[in-house]
């Protein structure tokens with residue numbers, strides 16, 4: 206089974222080279238690392254283009270109206286041929302040494318989606334001030350009844366490419382794992398693996414009040430849809446596995 210890594214970028218010039226070195230240092234065999242860039246103007250594209258000369262790297266440069274994190278990830282999944290995709294941020298927040306742990310359960314056909322989780326035992330967000338921990342915790346708690354996972358808000362996960370395209374092919378928001386979990390209505394076998402999430406050291410955050418509000422809107426819509434929809438269809442895949450570690 207082939208694995209590709211998809212990294213969405215928006216002005217991450219200071220981070221892309223280090224990230225690639227860290228991914229390569231894991232020794233995990235991957236077919237390519239696809240950087241999906243949405244109009245960066247800080248030289249990100251030029252650096253990635255340079256990297257393509259000596260590394261299995263591809264630049265997918267989206268133009269004009271094509272914007273948004275979820276759309277960028279889907280675009281990356283659409284251009285690659287790998288069976289498994291690993292999605293991770295460019296800002297060095299996600300620990301590449303956990304890539305193997307995310308991919309292995311899918312290779313062994315034990316899961317369809319493996320999420321890097323900050324909110325199970327062993328996971329943490331040590332750099333965050335209290336207010337940010339509270340906000341993030343609140344969002345994940347709101348998501349729990351809809352998704353059944355402890356960290357549906359994270360952006361570091363491995364997934365069967367087909368499943369990503371089936372359940373998140375039209376996703377538009379910032380939280381693609383959340384959208385995939387809600388839309389799949391628990392048909393996916395999901396595992397969570399603990400990760401320690403580091404705050405970005407370089408470059409600017411793109412998470413905004415607007416995106417947070419948008420999550421509130423997506424959440425409300427998902428709840429309403431769930432309330433008025435038929436009872437859950439019989440799952441076509443084996444029942445979801447419980448998390449490999451006990452939640453905090």
Ligand SMILES: Nc1nc2c(ncn2[C@@H]2O[C@H](COP(=O)(O)OP(=O)(O)OP(=O)(O)O)[C@@H](O)[C@H]2O)c(=O)[nH]1
Pocket residue numbers: 212213214215216217241242243272273274277293294295296298360404405409410411412
């Ligand atoms: N292609 C693309 N990438 C994006 C877009 N918005 C954000 N990104 C990238 O998505 C990843 C996550 O964005 P961040 O700004 O780190 O968001 P965050 O992790 O919620 O916020 P911080 O914790 O403050 O870093 C980074 O690699 C960004 O460069 C977008 O519209 N298009």
Ligand SMILES: [Mg+2]
Pocket residue numbers: 294296298405
């Ligand atoms: Mg970040």
